[in-house]
Amino acid sequence: MCGxxxxxxxxxxxxxxxxxxxxxxxxxxxxSYGQVDVVKWMFDQRPDINITIESLFHETWxxxxxxxxxxxxxxxxxxxxxxxxxxxxxLLETYPYSAEHKDNYDFDEFVHVFGDLEVSESxxxxxxxxxxxxxxTLEDFLKHRSKLMITDSLVQAxxxxxxxxxxxxxxxxxxxx
Numbered sequence: 001m002c003g004x005x006x007x008x009x010x011x012x013x014x015x016x017x018x019x020x021x022x023x024x025x026x027x028x029x030x031x032s033y034g035q036v037d038v039v040k041w042m043f044d045q046r047p048d049i050n051i052t053i054e055s056l057f058h059e060t061w062x063x064x065x066x067x068x069x070x071x072x073x074x075x076x077x078x079x080x081x082x083x084x085x086x087x088x089x090x091l092l093e094t095y096p097y098s099a100e101h102k103d104n105y106d107f108d109e110f111v112h113v114f115g116d117l118e119v120s121e122s123x124x125x126x127x128x129x130x131x132x133x134x135x136x137t138l139e140d141f142l143k144h145r146s147k148l149m150i151t152d153s154l155v156q157a158x159x160x161x162x163x164x165x166x167x168x169x170x171x172x173x174x175x176x177x
Contacts, residue, residue, distance in 0.1 A: 022042050022045055022046045022049070024049070024051055024056075026042065027039065027042055027049075027051060027056050028056055028059065028060055030042060030077075031053075031056050031057065031060050031073070031074045031077050032060050032066060032070035032071075032073055032074055033070070033073055034072075034073030034074070034076045034077055035077070036076065036077050036080045036081075039053065039056075039077050039081075040081075053077065053078055053081045053082075054078065054082075056074075057074050057075070057077065057078040058094075060074040061074060061075070061091070061094065061095070062094060062096060063096075064096045064105055067106060068105070068106040068107070068109045068110040069109075071095070071110065072110065072113065075087065075091075085118050086118045086119065086120060087114075087117055087118065087119045087120065088120055089120050089122050089124045089125055089128075092119075092120075092125060092128050093124075093128065095107055095110065095128075097132050099160070099162050102162045102163060104132045104133065104163055107132050107133060108133050108134050108136075108137040108163075111129055111133055111137050111140075111141060112137060112140060114141070114144070115144055121145075123151065123153065123154070126141070126145070126148060126154055126157075127153060127154060127157035128157075129141050130154050130157040130158040130161065130173075131157040131158065131160045131161050132161065132163060133161075133163060133164070134163050134164050135164045135165070135168055135169055135172070138158075138164070138169065138172060139172050142172060142176060148176075150173050150176045150177045154173070155170075155173060158170065158173055
């Protein structure tokens with residue numbers, strides 16, 4: 001019989017008896033899917049592995065090939081592990097960005113979920129958004145921050161923006177000044 005999986009035909013029966021090695025790549029995959037319990041279980045299985053949740057997170061966070069949802073999922077694993085739920089300014093500063101290639105690596109999408117997350121309300125966060133996002137994202141960001149004052153540093157950040165049309169970008173800022 002062709003394809004017969006019985007041990008008598010030379011194929012080994014592996015379900016229930018073998019194990020898959022837990023590698024750093026598996027840790028990164030679990031992290032990028034937000035699998036908090038799986039990541040914790042994997043660490044329990046591999047106490048000898050020379051990595052930390054923090055180092056895995058930073059590798060995932062700064063990987064330009066990861067989508068924003070995977071970065072968010074990795075952050076959820078880290079925040080669960082650390083007991084810290086606020087997205088910091090320094091974290092946003094390290095989100096991948098290339099002005100030279102006019103690529104914000106879906107930072108716009110990430111900013112759209114700020115309303116569901118605890119994000120620092122510092123002026124620096126606003127500067128990062130003004131410098132890296134498209135106009136609809138900036139308008140949405142401003143709509144949810146009615147008390148945000150438009151300062152010279154925010155205007156300067158917007159002037160550095162290579163993602164959005166500069167003239168169109170300045171319009172919502174001028175309205176708020």
